[in-house]
């Protein structure tokens with residue numbers, strides 16, 4: 399089945415009791431049993447809920463996995479993955495990581511005796527030097543946020559097989575429309591469904607998709623035992639969003655390309671970060687592992703003056719100044735003071751994240767209007 403057909407049909411069956419073509423919102427906490435232990439597979443909604451089951455199945459199908467698990471946020475999904483580890487275990491990840499992931503790892507799980515290494519993941523041989531007998535997991539995020547570096551998932555899949563490590567891929571920015579990490583050697587795919595997957599800026603939710611039955615069993619145990627599960631109404635909204643994922647992503651990519659090219663041609667703009675440019679340092683890897691280059695574009699202004707960047711952010715009208723990304727509407731953000739404020743400035747600078755960097759989540763509006771908005775704001 400091709401991707402667009404899967405987005406609409408895969409994993410989702412019409413409601414068996416009524417034939418309703420859209421999955422009903424099973425707004426219930428519990429389920430009647432005929433006799434103790436004699437039930438229809440549903441006992442309590444933290445453990446299972448039919449609306450959530452359909453969403454989990456749809457996600458597993460889209461990621462070419464076998465099992466999906468939904469959580470009340472992307473961070474809750476990450477929290478569950480980290481609970482696979484125990485004190486003394488070590489994790490290697492990128493130094494250009496989503497700020498919330500960095501905060502969870504260093505401010506919470508480090509206190510429980512897990513050790514994290516953050517490094518430039520551009521060179522696999524260099525990263526391999528950090529692997530020791532305690533290393534249990536490699537965590538990649540690609541494209542990265544907000545510098546849009548691309549990490550070679552297949553190369554890390556091979557490294558993980560060699561050393562018997564778990565490879566986790568945060569696929570939030572790409573979505574399975576652009577890349578399916580489980581096909582490239584990842585063991586676990588993680589999502590903030592809040593972004594492109596939900597796609598309409600109306601839900602906060604996260605997910606994990608795996609192929610392996612044993613890994614699924616351990617993660618499902620954590621999902622139920624720790625209990626950060628989403629409600630059925632939110633699951634319904636994400637299911638609805640998924641049905642247009644391929645249409646939205648196609649337009650996000652087209653508009654992203656137009657915005658990146660416009661910015662590159664603007665004399666007041668300095669560096670533009672977008673993996674579709676031939677001169678992007680990881681362009682070849684992006685071309686190899688992604689179907690297209692996505693709707694995220696970051697840039698700096700010439701002169702690197704914070705006041706100039708602030709003025710552009712204030713002047714933009716269609717691009718709303720807000721946290722988050724991946725919705726139908728265009729957003730702009732200032733990573734240094736917003737999404738990445740939890741990363742110390744020194745560490746940000748080391749990773750190349752300057753104070754004047756502006757990040758755009760290019761929506762699915764008409765590109766002409768988006769370019770006109772950028773033109774009036776940048777001048």
Ligand SMILES: *Cc1c(COP(=O)(O)O)cnc(C)c1O
Nearest residue numbers: 471472473496568570590592603
């Ligand atoms: C937003 C985001 C998360 C966290 O997800 P929430 O749904 O906000 O908890 C994790 N990773 C990436 C790349 C994100 O953009």
